[in-house]
Amino acid sequence: MAANAKIVVVGGGFAGLEAAFLLRMRFPDRADVMLVSDTDRFLFKPNTIYIPFGADPEDLHIPLSDALSKRHITFFQGRVENVAADKKQVSLSDGTNLPYDFLVLATGADMRPKEIEGLADHAETIWTPGEMTRLGGRLQELRAKALGGAKQSILFLVPPNNKCSGPLYEMVFMVETWLRRQGIRDHVDITYSTFEQGFIQAFGPRLHDVVSKEFAERGIRGHLQDVASHVSANDVRFTNGERREFDLLVAFPPYVAAVDYEGLPKDDRGFLSTTLETRQVVGFPDIYAPGDAGDFPVKQAFLAFLQADAVATHIQSRIGATPFRTPFDPVSMCVMEMFDKATFAQVPLRMTGDPDRPVEVRPGAEDEYKVGVSPIWRLGKKLLGVYLPMRFRAGEPFHAGTAWQLMDVGLKGMSGVLAE
Ligand SMILES: Cc1cc2nc3c(=O)[nH]c(=O)nc-3n(C[C@H](O)[C@H](O)[C@H](O)COP(=O)(O)OP(=O)(O)OC[C@H]3O[C@@H](n4cnc5c(N)ncnc54)[C@H](O)[C@@H]3O)c2cc1C
Known part of the structure; x- marks a missing residue:
């Protein structure tokens, strides 16, 4: 591509920000990255569980424009209503039309x-x-x-x-x-x-x-x-x-999809049909759907990060004409707060095709399936609650750089001792 690639990311949540920041990290100057969100703030949803017990909701928000401007990512606040895939253009409710070479639809889920x-x-x-x-x-x-x-x-x-x-x-x-x-x-x-x-x-x-x-x-x-x-x-x-x-x-x-995209393939709840490894929307190779917006049956921030990382590296490989080596590998990780202790789980998943049990622990990957219960795991939850907002405030992706390597070593060290 001679001119800079135009990459439009829709959604300022986990998947959208991770994809945008990672793309910018990989392409400091060879891509025009734009982000559209209907709200001007990122919400750190996992820690909203503390609100009923007195946490201040304001502490869980990060202003998008500050973080995005640090990485020269153009921010549009607006509601996406339609994608004209034939014209490679996304339309906002205020009438703005944004042309794209690559489009990342990370608009998440909603409740019904x-x-x-x-x-x-x-x-x-x-x-x-x-x-x-x-x-x-x-x-x-x-x-x-x-x-x-x-x-x-x-x-x-x-x-x-x-x-x-x-x-x-x-x-x-x-x-x-x-x-x-x-x-x-x-x-x-x-x-x-x-x-x-x-x-x-x-x-x-x-x-x-x-x-x-x-x-x-x-x-x-x-x-x-x-x-x-x-x-x-x-x-x-x-x-x-x-x-x-x-x-x-x-x-x-x-759950239903937050946006019901007309003309794109989706399941009966509006979740976009994707290729597992790359998160490309089926039949639309330039459109990607990481995170809750796509059809992976488990909706989780940690999985949204992994999917966004796969999207960013896939786009990188297409722009740079290099091999794609990091497909989405659904290994979920979670820390379940209980106040007196917490439960950690790392779970390699496989899709089954059975609607009643759409995922299962991946046969043959039992060594990677780790579970631990301890008051010390509360510290893991707190660390993530500090680390993630720190990264996003700085305009950095969650899963990259020295900070992530340190965090990863910490989590692996904890799971080596406190989970089996
Ligand atoms: C109470 C609670 C606790 C949770 N705890 C955990 C946890 O501990 N660990 C974990 O891994 N996951 C947890 N989750 C799940 C996690 O929050 C979601 O999986 C995650 O937010 C999905 O990220 P996403 O980027 O796909 O979507 P979202 O974070 O929902 O982001 C979607 C973005 O798209 C924007 N948007 C929506 N519609 C439009 C539109 N039409 N135009 C423009 N922008 C639009 C939204 O404003 C938002 O910025 C929890 C969820 C809840 C509700």
């Missing part, structure tokens, strides 16, 4: 609570900082009632088509620890109900065992294969005829 009758009206949900603040208020109300001697019940609910159940497991364990610390645990019944076949199904049998053991030790009733069909003001009904009552319902609703 209305899919379960009554859920939107009667459940507290955990998607946005505002919802987390509201949940904090409800927990305080529940605390006051329990302190007044009233018996209370909390039901945690994962309905079908939620694609990232982990945060609701964090929430049930954090709430349980918090209630104990408030001295009111005996006044509150806790039930966890999920459509999954195993607890945190995407992370395999060892996470299921950890959760089952924790539920038993903490007196939490857990129910699997519970398919919610109807929610009213004080109970949830399930397709198997069960009915579970609650004073407070906390749910993580079904």
Whole structure:
């Protein structure tokens, strides 16, 4: 390519920023990188779990224009509504049209609570900082009632088509620890109900065992294969005829794509159909969909980073006419907060093609499947909470450079001692 390649990245979340910063790192001056986002701030979603317990939502945001301008990435604040793939142009709602050579659609996911009758009206949900603040208020109300001697019940609910159940497991364990610390645990019944076949199904049998053991030790009733069909003001009904009552319902609703791109191939929830290794949209080789926007069945920030890295290196190999050697390899990593300890998991995944169990622990990669439970893992979560915002504020990708090598060594060292 004689002129600079025009690369338009849509979305200022994990996948969008990682792709944009890595592309800029690889191409200090041979590419025009532009980023479009409908908001002017990055939100560090994983740490919104602390909001119900007093964290300030403002601390979880990073202004995009400061970070992007450090790397000479042009920022457009606007809503993308349409991609004209035939003209290689993306259109914003204010009428701006941006031509591209390569387009990265990293617009993430959204919630569709209305899919379960009554859920939107009667459940507290955990998607946005505002919802987390509201949940904090409800927990305080529940605390006051329990302190007044009233018996209370909390039901945690994962309905079908939620694609990232982990945060609701964090929430049930954090709430349980918090209630104990408030001295009111005996006044509150806790039930966890999920459509999954195993607890945190995407992370395999060892996470299921950890959760089952924790539920038993903490007196939490857990129910699997519970398919919610109807929610009213004080109970949830399930397709198997069960009915579970609650004073407070906390749910993580079904997922859909944030943007339904007309003319591009997608699944029934709007997630863009992609080639696994490169994240190219099927039939549209110049369009990529890393992160929650694409059809990888598990939606997670760590996987979004890996996908964005594959996208950036694939575009790099095409511009530089060099071999592509770093396809997306879905090895998930997560640290599940519980307040009194945390659970670490590293899980090599394989897609199965079975809609009820779309991923499994990759056969033959058992050595890479690591799980550990320890209070020290809370430190790992805190380290990530400092490291990632530091990188993005500086206009640097998560997975690159000396800082990542140090972080990687730290995590590997911790998992060598604290996970098996
Ligand atoms: C409570 C909670 C806790 C979580 N905890 C973890 C965790 O511990 N570990 C983990 O790995 N994952 C976690 N996740 C999942 C993780 O946050 C997501 O997988 C991740 O945010 C996906 O990144 P993304 O870049 O694909 O999408 P997003 O981060 O959602 O970014 C999408 C971007 O696109 C922009 N956008 C959307 N529509 C448009 C449009 N029409 N035009 C322009 N811009 C648009 C948005 O404003 C946003 O900037 C958690 C999620 C939640 C809700």
